[in-house]
Amino acid sequence: MPEATSSADKPRVRFAPSPTGFLHVGSARTFIFNWLYARHTGGTMILRLDDTDVERNTDASVTSIFEGLKWLALDWDEEYKQSNRGALHRQMAETIFQKGLAYRDFTPAHAGDSEKSGAQGTWLFNPGVREMSRQESDRRAVAGEPFALRFRVPRGDESMWGQPPSAVRFAEGKLCVHFDDAVYGKQVKATADIEDFALLRSDGMPTYHLASCADDADLRISHIIRGQDHLSNTFKHVLIFEAAGYTPPQFAHLPLLVAPDGTKLSKRRHGPVVSVTTYRDAGFLPQAFINFLCLLGWSPKNDREQMSLLELTDAFSLEGINRANAVVNFKEPATTQEETFDPKAVWLNAETIRGLPVEDLSQRLLPIVREAGFNISPEKMLQITPLIRERIKLLCDVLTAADFFFVNQLPPYDPAELIPQKGDSAMALKVLQKAQAILPKVDFQHDPLDQALRAAALELGIKAGQMFQPIRVAVCGRKNAPPLFETLAVLGK
RNA sequence: GGCGCUAUCGUCUAGGGGUUAGGACGGAAGAUUCUCAAUCUUCAAACCCGGGUUCGAUUCCCGGUAGCGCUACCA
Numbered sequence: 289m290p291e292a293t294s295s296a297d298k299p300r301v302r303f304a305p306s307p308t309g310f311l312h313v314g315s316a317r318t319f320i321f322n323w324l325y326a327r328h329t330g331g332t333m334i335l336r337l338d339d340t341d342v343e344r345n346t347d348a349s350v351t352s353i354f355e356g357l358k359w360l361a362l363d364w365d366e367e368y369k370q371s372n373r374g375a376l377h378r379q380m381a382e383t384i385f386q387k388g389l390a391y392r393d394f395t396p397a398h399a400g401d402s403e404k405s406g407a408q409g410t411w412l413f414n415p416g417v418r419e420m421s422r423q424e425s426d427r428r429a430v431a432g433e434p435f436a437l438r439f440r441v442p443r444g445d446e447s448m449w450g451q452p453p454s455a456v457r458f459a460e461g462k463l464c465v466h467f468d469d470a471v472y473g474k475q476v477k478a479t480a481d482i483e484d485f486a487l488l489r490s491d492g493m494p495t496y497h498l499a500s501c502a503d504d505a506d507l508r509i510s511h512i513i514r515g516q517d518h519l520s521n522t523f524k525h526v527l528i529f530e531a532a533g534y535t536p537p538q539f540a541h542l543p544l545l546v547a548p549d550g551t552k553l554s555k556r557r558h559g560p561v562v563s564v565t566t567y568r569d570a571g572f573l574p575q576a577f578i579n580f581l582c583l584l585g586w587s588p589k590n591d592r593e594q595m596s597l598l599e600l601t602d603a604f605s606l607e608g609i610n611r612a613n614a615v616v617n618f619k620e621p622a623t624t625q626e627e628t629f630d631p632k633a634v635w636l637n638a639e640t641i642r643g644l645p646v647e648d649l650s651q652r653l654l655p656i657v658r659e660a661g662f663n664i665s666p667e668k669m670l671q672i673t674p675l676i677r678e679r680i681k682l683l684c685d686v687l688t689a690a691d692f693f694f695v696n697q698l699p700p701y702d703p704a705e706l707i708p709q710k711g712d713s714a715m716a717l718k719v720l721q722k723a724q725a726i727l728p729k730v731d732f733q734h735d736p737l738d739q740a741l742r743a744a745a746l747e748l749g750i751k752a753g754q755m756f757q758p759i760r761v762a763v764c765g766r767k768n769a770p771p772l773f774e775t776l777a778v779l780g781k
Numbered sequence: 782g783g784c785g786c787u788a789u790c791g792u793c794u795a796g797g798g799g800u801u802a803g804g805a806c807g808g809a810a811g812a813u814u815c816u817c818a819a820u821c822u823u824c825a826a827a828c829c830c831g832g833g834u835u836c837g838a839u840u841c842c843c844g845g846u847a848g849c850g851c852u853a854c855c856a
């Protein structure tokens with residue numbers, strides 16, 4: 289397929305969060321997929337705040353979204369706010385209304401809502417209002433009676449839907465709405481199963497469906513890549529686009545991210561593990577986090593797992609997206625502090641850390657160490673970094689892996705730890721005395737330390753390991769630590 | 782209740798009418814190393830159920846079941 293040369297032919301995609309909560313991992317993945325698609329195709333990435341729900345919008349949420357996106361360090365080319373575009377939305381509503389494809393509903397909100405769904409079956413419209421004459425409708429509107437504007441979903445008695453190409457046509461004897469999803473394939477739904485949804489609320493504010501479509505049309509969005517929870521809404525959106533005289537864009541719905549219990553991710557139920565900033569604060573690298581999210585619901589189909597942003601961009605395609613929901617395999621936090629992240633995310637992070645140049649890693653580690661109250665120099669940090677690089681999975685692990693480099697006084701530890709394998713406290717004492725005797729004379733470099741301590745072990749008639757362990761514990765305060773000679777060299781006399 | 786979507790190891794996934802059903806994480810065992818980590822080797826672990834179609838279905842079709850989504854003047 290020849291590349292489009294005019295920018296008008298390039299894809300335009302958008303990420304459109306509604307600021308009613310913090311940025312969660314599912315939204316982050318939607319952003320990432322949109323971004324990847326835009327960058328892969330040389331298209332345009334748009335960020336649009338879908339803030340039509342005045343009641344539930346919060347500034348804290350807006351902050352959380354920007355904070356999360358800033359950390360991911362993925363950019364966008366254009367930015368919009370729906371609340372600034374009300375005129376556009378109302379204009380589209382007016383257009384649809386004037387075509388006779390929408391009508392005023394003077395029924396008070398929520399009246400008899402318990403009857404709308406449930407055992408009674410599908411609710412389609414409030415009785416009587418759909419057939420109300422234009423004269424009466426106008427009269428009551430002029431009189432100031434509040435109304436919602438509802439879409440007149442074709443029920444088989446309309447003629448205005450005839451002009452091709454229309455998504456509304458008969459299939460198996462039923463009037464149906466059709467569209468082709470890039471992920472889920474051909475989708476068909478009988479209009480008899482679509483209710484007369486609202487376009488405008490009685491306070492004049494647009495609903496999500498209207499605002500979203502009006503903006504997508506106005507911004508010339510070519511591909512709508514979003515969560516699968518919108519798959520059934522898409523029939524309504526197709527209807528809106530066509531009623532307003534636009535060709536619907538290409539849709540691509542993403543499988544949902546769910547919790548290990550199969551339910552959708554929610555902060556209330558599952559805690560902070562669903563929030564992007566939690567991963568940031570726990571010491572994930574944005575690259576690893578992006579990598580992890582990409583593997584949820586998408587596959588390059590060649591067994592590749594660790595991939596750079598460039599490789600992901602290069603490999604990304606809508607065809608690689610699969611259809612089944614994916615579990616984010618975190619463990620329910622047993623204690624309040626313990627976050628047990630998806631093991632694969634942690635592994636990917638550890639791999640990414642290992643792949644980072646020492647200088648970069650050191651630079652990222654330094655602020656964490658300083659934040660914890662240790663005034664350590666960048667030079668020192670640079671020396672420490674290679675010793676712990678293979679021993680940390682999250683950046684914050686630096687505080688537990690390298691603690692003894694930072695403190696003047698080791699916290700108390702069990703003296704029994706000093707006793708070497710197959711040895712006793714007498715041996716430990718012997719070793720430490722020997723070390724005390726010889727170390728002051730040794731040059732604190734790897735090779736001299738190695739030679740001196742091995743020689744000492746030989747002299748004492750014990751194994752090298754038995755020699756090293758008491759020293760390690762005395763120096764580090766625990767048995768498990770980086771290699772001894774390097775550690776001593778960095779620590780200095 | 783109605784409508785829609787989905788179903789491969791514990792998890793993420795590859796595959797596809799005939800395969801020893803592949804990879805990764807996690808788990809187990811071993812090797813290596815001054816401990817730990819890293820690394821390497823090995824092992825256990827899956828096609829939801831029932832019908833069809835077919836010489837042959839995990840794969841295609843239908844039904845069931847389960848999960849999820851939508852069914853608001855929320856998004």
